[in-house]
Amino acid sequence: MVAVYGGRGPQTSNIQIRSIPSVVRRGENVELLCEVENEPDAAISWQRVDGDLPYGAESYGSILRIPSIQGGGIYMCSATTRQGIFDERFGLVIQEEFKRIVKLFIVNNISHSTSEVGKSK
Incomplete structure (x- = not known):
C-alpha cells in the first residue's frame, strides 16, 4: 500500500500483481495481471527486472502474456x-520437470524337460 499526501489530504493507491500460480512449468503460457485500486485510468507498463522480457511477451494494458515460458x-x-x-515486483518460478528413467530387466526363466521318443516301457 502506498500513501501519497497532496492537496485534499492523504490519497492511497494499492498496486498488486496477480498470477495464479506463481510456480509454473517450462513451456506453459503465463498471464500476469497488474491491478491498481482507486485508479481505473492508470497507465500500466511491464518490464523484467533481471533482464529483457521473454521472446513473444505482449502486454495489453494491465495484462502481460508470456507464451511458452522458458525461464523464471x-x-x-x-x-x-x-x-x-x-511499482510492484513479482517473482515467477519455473518448476523443472524431472524425467524418471525406469530400467526394466526381463529375465527369461526357461525350464527344460527331456523325454525320450520311441522307447516303450
Whole structure:
C-alpha cells in the first residue's frame, strides 16, 4: 500500500500483481495481471527486472502474456497515476520437470524337460 499526501489530504493507491500460480512449468503460457485500486485510468507498463522480457511477451494494458515460458525471473508492473508512479515486483518460478528413467530387466526363466521318443516301457 502506498500513501501519497497532496492537496485534499492523504490519497492511497494499492498496486498488486496477480498470477495464479506463481510456480509454473517450462513451456506453459503465463498471464500476469497488474491491478491498481482507486485508479481505473492508470497507465500500466511491464518490464523484467533481471533482464529483457521473454521472446513473444505482449502486454495489453494491465495484462502481460508470456507464451511458452522458458525461464523464471522478477517482473515489475509500473502504474502511472495522478498521484505518481508506483511499482510492484513479482517473482515467477519455473518448476523443472524431472524425467524418471525406469530400467526394466526381463529375465527369461526357461525350464527344460527331456523325454525320450520311441522307447516303450
